[in-house]
Amino acid sequence: MLAFAVLDMLLSVDSQKLWFNHLSSHGYIQHIVDSLLQDDDTLRGMLTHQPEPLRALYIFQSKIVCASFHSPYIETSGLSTNKKYAHR
Numbered sequence: 703m704l705a706f707a708v709l710d711m712l713l714s715v716d717s718q719k720l721w722f723n724h725l726s727s728h729g730y731i732q733h734i735v736d737s738l739l740q741d742d743d744t745l746r747g748m749l750t751h752q753p754e755p756l757r758a759l760y761i762f763q764s765k766i767v768c769a770s771f772h773s774p775y776i777e778t779s780g781l782s783t784n785k786k787y788a789h790r
Contacts, residue, residue, distance in 0.1 A: 703761055713725075734765060738766070738769065741765070744762075
């Protein structure tokens with residue numbers, strides 16, 4: 703959670719998007735986008751009568767906040783969601 707807050711702040715102050723380009727070219731941004739889709743099963747498990755701790759929800763929230771703020775750059779950089787999760 704703290705890591706995504708730091709990443710969000712770092713990307714926010716990077717006006718030339720050098721950090722974003724570096725993270726994107728090394729696959730880190732794509733990994734974050736893919737992990738959002740993989741978190742779906744964990745989040746669905748939280749809807750049961752005995753849910754897991756809320757840590758997964760807080761991490762998912764941090765990822766969404768970071769990704770939503772920087773989504774215009776994610777879209778223009780050619781990153782996309784993994785095709786195997788497109789049916790969800």
